[in-house]
Each structure stands twice: as C-alpha cells, then as structure tokens.
Amino acid sequence: MGSTANGSCAPTEGVAAAGATVDKEVDFANYFCTYAFLYHQKEMLADRVRMDAYFNAVFQNKHHFKGKVVLDVGTGSGILAIWCAQAGARRVYAVEATNMAVHARELAKGNDVGDIVEVIQGSMEEVVLPEKVDVIISEWMGYFLLRESMFDSVICARDRWLKPDGVMYPSHAQMWMAPIRSGIGEKKENDLESAMSDWNNFVEDTESYYGVNMNVLTKQFREEHEKYYLKTSLWCNLHPEQIVGAPVVIKQIDCLTATVDEIRTVSSKFSSSIYVDRTRLSALAGWFDVHFRGNPQNPALNEIELTTAPSVENSTHWGQQVFLLQPALRVNEGDVFETSFSMHRSKENHRLMNVDLTYELKLASGNQVPPCSSKTVASTVKAALLRSIECEMCVHACICLDCECLLECEQLLSKGEGILAGDQAARKIAYHTVKPQAAAS
Numbered sequence: 001m002g003s004t005a006n007g008s009c010a011p012t013e014g015v016a017a018a019g020a021t022v023d024k025e026v027d028f029a030n031y032f033c034t035y036a037f038l039y040h041q042k043e044m045l046a047d048r049v050r051m052d053a054y055f056n057a058v059f060q061n062k063h064h065f066k067g068k069v070v071l072d073v074g075t076g077s078g079i080l081a082i083w084c085a086q087a088g089a090r091r092v093y094a095v096e097a098t099n100m101a102v103h104a105r106e107l108a109k110g111n112d113v114g115d116i117v118e119v120i121q122g123s124m125e126e127v128v129l130p131e132k133v134d135v136i137i138s139e140w141m142g143y144f145l146l147r148e149s150m151f152d153s154v155i156c157a158r159d160r161w162l163k164p165d166g167v168m169y170p171s172h173a174q175m176w177m178a179p180i181r182s183g184i185g186e187k188k189e190n191d192l193e194s195a196m197s198d199w200n201n202f203v204e205d206t207e208s209y210y211g212v213n214m215n216v217l218t219k220q221f222r223e224e225h226e227k228y229y230l231k232t233s234l235w236c237n238l239h240p241e242q243i244v245g246a247p248v249v250i251k252q253i254d255c256l257t258a259t260v261d262e263i264r265t266v267s268s269k270f271s272s273s274i275y276v277d278r279t280r281l282s283a284l285a286g287w288f289d290v291h292f293r294g295n296p297q298n299p300a301l302n303e304i305e306l307t308t309a310p311s312v313e314n315s316t317h318w319g320q321q322v323f324l325l326q327p328a329l330r331v332n333e334g335d336v337f338e339t340s341f342s343m344h345r346s347k348e349n350h351r352l353m354n355v356d357l358t359y360e361l362k363l364a365s366g367n368q369v370p371p372c373s374s375k376t377v378a379s380t381v382k383a384a385l386l387r388s389i390e391c392e393m394c395v396h397a398c399i400c401l402d403c404e405c406l407l408e409c410e411q412l413l414s415k416g417e418g419i420l421a422g423d424q425a426a427r428k429i430a431y432h433t434v435k436p437q438a439a440a441s
C-alpha cells in the first residue's frame with residue numbers, strides 16, 4: 001500500500017484505500033463508534049475460540065515476543081497488548097482510535113504492565129511511533145474476513161512500522177465457501193410474502209380512509225423487500241452437517257506481503273463436488289480461518305489456527321455468511337456445483353461488500369442445469385439484524401429457530417417426512433417461527 005509524502009496512509013487524507021472518498025466523521029459514526037463500548041468489546045472477549053487462538057499463539061511462541069517491540073493495531077480493550085507484555089515484550093505500542101483507549105490504559109495498569117504497554121489513542125494511519133517494531137499483532141477480521149476493511153489499516157501499519165525481518169500475528173488468512181442446505185431461504189420467502197400481504201392491506205386501508213391509492217408504489221416496495229429478505233447475506237451459525245459439498249478455498253492472504261489492491265476485490269471461479277445424496281442446495285456459505293506461523297526466517301514454534309468454519313462445539317461470534325440461492329436446487333452425490341464469485345467494496349461505504357454470484361449445476365447424469373446469477377449485499381447492519389440460530393436437531397428437516405418445536409420436528413422425522421429429498425419434501429415440513437436473537441457484533 002502506498003504512503004503519502006508525510007508518511008501517513010491514504011485514508012487520513014480523505015481517500016479510502018478502496019479508492020473512494022471517505023468522510024472521516026461518517027466513518028467514525030458508522031464503524032468506530034460501537035467499538036468505544038465495553039459491551040461490544042466484551043462480546044469479542046467472550047469468544048473462547050478467538051481468545052484461545054490468540055492466547056496460544058502468543059504464549060506458545062514466546063520467542064517472538066521476549067525483549068521485542070510490538071505494535072497492536074486496534075487494541076480495543078488492550079487484551080492482546082497485555083498478553084504480549086506478559087509474554088516478555090520490552091515495549092508494546094497499543095493503538096486504538098476510539099475512547100476505548102482510556103479503558104485499555106487502565107486495564108494495562110491494573111494488570112501491572114502499564115510501564116510496558118503504551119496506549120496511543122488515534123487512527124493507525126496517522127499515529128507516529130518512536131521506533132520500528134519486531135511484531136505486529138492485530139485482530140482485524142470482520143464477517144467473512146474482509147468486511148470492515150480493517151486489514152487496510154494493518155497493511156498501512158506494516159508498511160510504515162514493521163522491521164524488514166518482522167513478524168505478523170496472524171501471518172496468513174484464507175476465505176472458504178461451500179454449498180449448504182438450509183430452510184432459511186423458505187423462511188425468508190415467507191417473511192417477504194407476509195410483508196407484501198401487510199402492504200396490500202395497507203394500500204386498501206389508505207385508499208378507503210384517506211382517498212389515496214398507494215398501489216403505484218407496490219413494485220418498488222416489493223423490490224426493496226426482496227433486497228432485504230433474499231438478497232442480503234445472512235449471519236448463521238451452521239451445523240457441519242448442513243454442508244453438502246466440498247468446501248473450497250477462494251482466497252489466500254499472506255499478511256506479510258498482501259497489498260490493498262489484492263484484497264479490494266475477491267474473485268474466484270470454483271467447483272464443489274456434492275457429497276450428500278438426494279438433498280437440496282439452498283445457499284452458499286462463506287467463512288474464514290487465520291494462521292499464526294511466524295515468518296520463513298523466524299517461524300512459529302507452535303503454529304496456531306483460528307477457524308470460523310461450521311462447528312458443533314467451537315462456533316465463533318463471526319459465524320458464517322450465507323448467500324441464498326433462489327430457488328433452491330435438487331442435488332445428488334456426484335453432481336458438481338460451479339460458481340463464479342466476486343466480492344467488491346460498496347461505493348457508498350468501503351467497509352461493506354457487494355457480492356455477485358453466477359452458478360451452474362453439472363449433474364452426475366451428464367445433464368446441465370442452466371446458469372443463474374444473483375447479487376447479494378453483504379451488509380454488516382443487515383447481517384446483525386438478521387442473526388438467527390439454526391437448530392442442530394433438525395438440520396435434516398428444516399431450520400427450526402424455536403427450541404419448543406423440536407418435538408414436532410422429531411415427529412416429522414420419525415414419520416419419514418423430514419428427510420430431505422429435494423424441494424417438495426422440504427416444503428411438506430412445517431416451518432416454525434423465528435425467535436429473534438441478540439444482534440451480532
């Protein structure tokens with residue numbers, strides 16, 4: 001990433017690394033503000049999978065930290081900076097844009113590392129450090145890795161402050177995609193139809209009470225709601241059994257060398273072999289992992305992986321992002337699902353992503369299902385609003401978001417109606433009401 005003449009990186013000059021203009025105040029209001037609250041930091045601090053990975057990465061590789069100078073990009077509560085100090089760092093510069101910096105300073109002092117951890121409140125792109133650093137540590141990952149675009153700030157910090165033989169924590173990242181089965185598409189279609197029937201009643205009432213016919217806006221209302229219900233990616237905590245085809249790596253990032261140009265757009269053409277027979281392919285799910293491997297000259301003694309893949313016991317606050325395919329497809333073992341995937345930053349907000357998908361199903365029988373394409377808005381706000389939990393007990397049947405309905409689902413399964421055998425069987429199953437969950441961080 002290029003630096004400006006004064007050594008700071010582009011975003012402070014009002015131009016995002018994405019190339020679009022960024023209003024710093026708007027960016028603060030939209031993005032940074034939530035990080036200033038302890039409740040939000042606590043959500044991340046309570047994610048055991050995330051915490052264990054960073055903790056193990058630091059304490060099982062103390063040779064990277066002992067006597068070294070460390071930079072923590074986006075220190076938040078200061079947790080990573082404190083661990084680096086406890087692992088023997090000589091000095092830790094802990095940079096945080098929001099007022100959380102005040103709490104981080106307190107926390108470092110309260111844990112007897114206030115003389116090692118220097119908390120600097122400011123934007124990473126603008127901060128000037130007194131020296132170069134041996135290690136950069138940061139937890140910069142957003143939903144599906146790149147949402148939030150915070151890795152731009154880490155690249156900026158690396159290019160300005162990391163010594164030539166320095167180490168990045170994490171050192172590598174990967175994005176994954178896989179075809180999945182889920183009843184969430186039907187649920188969203190039902191929600192859309194309820195919203196439309198509510199609108200139609202509203203149109204009738206408005207005309208009869210107030211003499212104005214709103215029907216001229218029906219098409220626009222539908223489009224708006226289709227975008228909201230069907231074309232916005234969903235936060236999900238999937239059960240591994242919902243994956244119906246081989247997961248594929250669609251992007252690999254070497255944190256030591258990656259440039260903003262390399263991450264601005266993610267494009268991938270990939271094929272996934274369906275490995276579940278007589279099932280339904282209703283969406284693509286995306287997730288990521290990061291690795292702590294040190295660098296080639298100075299490798300980790302113990303490599304650590306942090307994965308956000310679907311898991312029964314080790315789910316994370318990142319969950320997975322689900323991109324609905326409308327309509328769902330009937331698939332069989334041996335079919336091949338071919339996808340052309342492209343993710344690029346939204347022009348209006350460089351921290352959000354838009355996704356274009358084109359897909360084609362090659363049947364094991366040799367026939368081909370015609371190609372389809374869809375656009376998905378992967379919006380942080382929408383994903384937070386739509387957070388839901390899928391029931392582990394009835395992954396074979398449908399999604400079930402209310403635990404009280406488990407019995408009913410089991411009954412359906414025992415009647416043989418719950419086994420997925422394509423759309424028809426799936427539609428026989430009664431879908432249950434959604435219980436809204438807390439918003440995702």
Ligand SMILES: C[S@@+](CC[C@H](N)C(=O)[O-])C[C@H]1O[C@@H](n2cnc3c(N)ncnc32)[C@H](O)[C@@H]1O
Pocket residue numbers: 032035036044045073074075076077078079080095096097098100122123124125138139140141150153
């Ligand atoms: C995902 S949180 C991680 C917090 C903490 N490191 C942890 O692991 O718990 C990212 C933090 O980075 C801060 N941040 C993001 N971009 C930044 C930038 N360019 N300069 C300074 N702080 C930034 C945010 O305010 C937020 O507190």
